[in-house]
Amino acid sequence: MPPELAQLLQSLIGVFFVFGLVYWLFPKDKRLSPELTETDFQRLYPETIIQDIIISDDFRTAVVLPKGGNDCFGVTKVLGDRTVTKLLSANEIAKIQIGPNMFHLGVNDFTFPSFTMKLSSDNYNALNTYIKTCEEIASKVKIHAL
Amino acid sequence: MPFDLPNPTEIAVPLFIILILIELLYGWRTGKTRFEAKDTLTSLIMGTGSTVAGALSATFVITLSYWVWNNFSLFDWGYAWWVFIVAFILDDLAYYWIHRMGHRMRWMWAAHVIHHSSQHYNLSTALRQTWTGSLTPGILFKLPIFLIGIDPTIVFFCAGINLVYQFWIHTEAIDKCPRWFEYLFNTPSHHRVHHANNPQYLDANYAGVFMIWDRMFGSFIPEEKSEPCRYGLVSDLGTFNPLRVALHEWVGIIKDMIGATGLKNKILFLIAPPGWTPDGSRLTSDMIKERAKLLKDKKAHQNDKIPAE
Ligand SMILES: [Zn+2]
Ligand SMILES: [Zn+2]
Numbered sequence: 001m002p003p004e005l006a007q008l009l010q011s012l013i014g015v016f017f018v019f020g021l022v023y024w025l026f027p028k029d030k031r032l033s034p035e036l037t038e039t040d041f042q043r044l045y046p047e048t049i050i051q052d053i054i055i056s057d058d059f060r061t062a063v064v065l066p067k068g069g070n071d072c073f074g075v076t077k078v079l080g081d082r083t084v085t086k087l088l089s090a091n092e093i094a095k096i097q098i099g100p101n102m103f104h105l106g107v108n109d110f111t112f113p114s115f116t117m118k119l120s121s122d123n124y125n126a127l128n129t130y131i132k133t134c135e136e137i138a139s140k141v142k143i144h145a146l
Numbered sequence: 147m148p149f150d151l152p153n154p155t156e157i158a159v160p161l162f163i164i165l166i167l168i169e170l171l172y173g174w175r176t177g178k179t180r181f182e183a184k185d186t187l188t189s190l191i192m193g194t195g196s197t198v199a200g201a202l203s204a205t206f207v208i209t210l211s212y213w214v215w216n217n218f219s220l221f222d223w224g225y226a227w228w229v230f231i232v233a234f235i236l237d238d239l240a241y242y243w244i245h246r247m248g249h250r251m252r253w254m255w256a257a258h259v260i261h262h263s264s265q266h267y268n269l270s271t272a273l274r275q276t277w278t279g280s281l282t283p284g285i286l287f288k289l290p291i292f293l294i295g296i297d298p299t300i301v302f303f304c305a306g307i308n309l310v311y312q313f314w315i316h317t318e319a320i321d322k323c324p325r326w327f328e329y330l331f332n333t334p335s336h337h338r339v340h341h342a343n344n345p346q347y348l349d350a351n352y353a354g355v356f357m358i359w360d361r362m363f364g365s366f367i368p369e370e371k372s373e374p375c376r377y378g379l380v381s382d383l384g385t386f387n388p389l390r391v392a393l394h395e396w397v398g399i400i401k402d403m404i405g406a407t408g409l410k411n412k413i414l415f416l417i418a419p420p421g422w423t424p425d426g427s428r429l430t431s432d433m434i435k436e437r438a439k440l441l442k443d444k445k446a447h448q449n450d451k452i453p454a455e
Contacts, residue, residue, distance in 0.1 A: 007156075008198065014163050015190040018270070021167070023183040025174040 147299045148225055154306035155197070162313060166269045172319055179268050179319050186270045188386045192260060193273030195388065203280035210285065211298035219295035229296060234304040234355075236291045241308060241354040244284045246365065249349055249431075254282045255420045256395035263391050265378035267341055272316035277392045308354045312337075332357050335369045342375035345438035348431040380421075380434060395420075 001009075173179035223229045248258035257278040264271045291301050315337040323333045332353040340351040350367035353360050360366035369375065385391065402415040402423075411424050421430035 004201065008194070011159065011194045011197070014159070015187070015194055018163065018166055018170070018190060019183060019187040021170055022181045022186045025170065026181045026183065 196275035
């Protein structure tokens with residue numbers, strides 16, 4: 001066996017050994033549930049909050065993008081060119097129907113302390129509950145119903 | 147070259163693995179460092195892949211370097227011990243600028259973004275290295291060292307040691323080092339800031355080994371206890387697929403360049419800062435910082451207006 005190949009094999013064995021250990025010792029990413037919020041989730045993502053709410057140009061759809069996105073919620077599909085390639089309705093996340101012009105983003109500074117939205121009271125409550133769950137972990141998101 | 151020099155990164159691999167195991171067990175016992183299996187696996191695969199990519203592009207890089215050194219070098223430095231020290235300092239300075247450009251020019255960011263694509267910060271993150279570094283103009287920043295006449299082999303050796311040094315700073319397990327050390331050298335605290343996507347921490351602490359470059363060139367930002375680092379990209383990737391991690395920004399650049407109207411815009415998509423668009427529809431790090439500052443001012447202003455209860 002050429003020495004380069006032997007070295008590559010050695011590295012790969014190391015890679016899978018470390019992977020196995022992490023897989024065994026550390027919590028797996030799971031979807032958010034109230035119990036997990038308290039334990040695993042908090043441990044894995046102490047800073048987890050909503051990372052972004054991305055509104056499509058026509059204001060028809062929004063993506064609620066939690067920090068730690070794909071691993072926890074399976075929500076986001078963002079390509080490297082930084083455009084949202086798959087707009088998920090917030091319905092998939094918080095069971096909210098988003099209609100035209102329901103969202104208005106105030107100032108988005110990537111720490112997302114506030115945004116303003118027009119929602120029906122049902123939708124407002126649902127999203128609020130969702131965000132409250134996130135807020136328990138890091139109180140950085142505040143919403144104001146209009 | 148009168149003698150053979152080893153490859154420092156190759157020698158350090160067992161050390162890397164032992165230190166990762168120590169951090170892993172420490173994190174498991176104390177919960178103070180965090181790992182996630184898929185994230186770790188991706189980082190380690192990126193590390194292994196980068197050694198393969200490095201080996202594949204080595205011939206090109208070495209040929210170019212020796213061509214410059216053989217044909218244009220101004221002085222003969224020889225191989226005394228102090229030449230290694232000078233080479234190390236100059237290589238670290240070149241690294242600072244390569245790294246800084248790696249964040250400020252999208253062409254170079256396409257290769258470097260890989261290193262910042264993890265939302266975790268642990269020793270495995272250090273191994274999340276690029277596969278496409280040789281496709282960028284980064285090597286140009288090292289040519290002056292060959293031009294003044296230092297043997298490229300010495301420079302490559304120093305660059306290897308530089309990379310090995312940067313391994314241990316990728317951890318949350320170490321808070322702050324002694325003050326003199328924090329002043330002179332890159333440390334876990336300084337590099338956490340570099341990996342953070344909090345607006346106030348963007349585009350800071352590009353140093354490899356010597357922190358003085360950031361202090362000299364105005365890019366130093368200290369870690370504040372009141373602003374804990376959040377790791378990852380401004381827009382996180384949302385994938386653990388190594389191929390997508392390695393290539394996503396290149397694909398983005400190509401798409402943007404094809405879609406752009408006019409040669410000027412096409413070129414700017416390549417050399418302007420990441421996030422640049424002709425119409426300002428995406429955010430560059432400068433725009434993010436600007437907005438964060440506006441928001442902070444606005445909030446302070448609002449708080450002034452609310453009467454105390
Ligand atoms: Zn960087
Ligand atoms: Zn790093």
